[in-house]
Amino acid sequence: MNISLIGYMGSGKSTVGKLLASAIHYSFYDLDALIEKEINSSIADYFRDKGEIAFRKLEHELLQHALTLPNTVLSLGGGTPVYYNNMELINNSSYSVYLQTTIPTLTQRLVKEKSQRPMLQHLTDENLAEFIAKHLFERRTFYEQANFILNTKDRDEKTITNLMLDHLRHQKILQQ
Numbered sequence: 001m002n003i004s005l006i007g008y009m010g011s012g013k014s015t016v017g018k019l020l021a022s023a024i025h026y027s028f029y030d031l032d033a034l035i036e037k038e039i040n041s042s043i044a045d046y047f048r049d050k051g052e053i054a055f056r057k058l059e060h061e062l063l064q065h066a067l068t069l070p071n072t073v074l075s076l077g078g079g080t081p082v083y084y085n086n087m088e089l090i091n092n093s094s095y096s097v098y099l100q101t102t103i104p105t106l107t108q109r110l111v112k113e114k115s116q117r118p119m120l121q122h123l124t125d126e127n128l129a130e131f132i133a134k135h136l137f138e139r140r141t142f143y144e145q146a147n148f149i150l151n152t153k154d155r156d157e158k159t160i161t162n163l164m165l166d167h168l169r170h171q172k173i174l175q176q
């Protein structure tokens, strides 16, 4: 069964997804990268030129395609589970893992990477923590529909990957 990683921006989906896929010899796909390949530009530019609604539509369409790829670890965007019936599609076609992360950790990471994320670009550093807190509160009911919630607090990428592997084997999602 395919594995989908969900969670807020900066929670480590792209980083951990790559490590997990390589550990279990699965293909790795990042939905953001699939979108960028399709549009032949950056997500930030697409947001600026076409707007968020167009982005969410494309994200929804490419999600459906990505979920059909065999033996795949799929890292989704932070907003993917929140729009259309995406969370239902994710859970119907993969085993979903929510990388749960604290607001201070997310803020610390995203303050450095704000410019690559159109949802955050307009914020000042001082407003970032408050925005993340509110936004995460709005999104968490979607994230919490995941098959497994992994608390990543104070854990490095390798430890998180190993905890995920243990869980997936214990649940018989993975054989080896």
Ligand SMILES: Nc1ncnc2c1ncn2[C@@H]1O[C@H](COP(=O)(O)OP(=O)(O)O)[C@@H](O)[C@H]1O
Pocket (backbone or CB within 6 Å): 007, 008, 009, 010, 011, 012, 013, 014, 015, 016, 075, 109, 152, 155, 156, 157, 160
């Ligand atoms: N467990 C971790 N510990 C410390 N830094 C991390 C961890 N996971 C990810 N990071 C860092 O946080 C930033 C965001 O990670 P990324 O994988 O891009 O998140 P996402 O895809 O969920 O937005 C990157 O700079 C990455 O190196």
Ligand SMILES: O=C(O)C1=C[C@@H](OP(=O)(O)O)[C@@H](O)[C@H](O)C1
Pocket (backbone or CB within 6 Å): 007, 008, 009, 010, 013, 014, 032, 043, 076, 077, 078, 079, 080, 116, 117, 118, 119
């Ligand atoms: O949370 C969001 O709405 C978004 C998260 C981004 O992915 P990451 O979670 O990998 O940063 C990317 O899909 C886009 O910028 C929108």
Ligand SMILES: [Mg+2]
Pocket (backbone or CB within 6 Å): 013, 014, 030, 032, 075, 076, 077
């Ligand atoms: Mg990512």
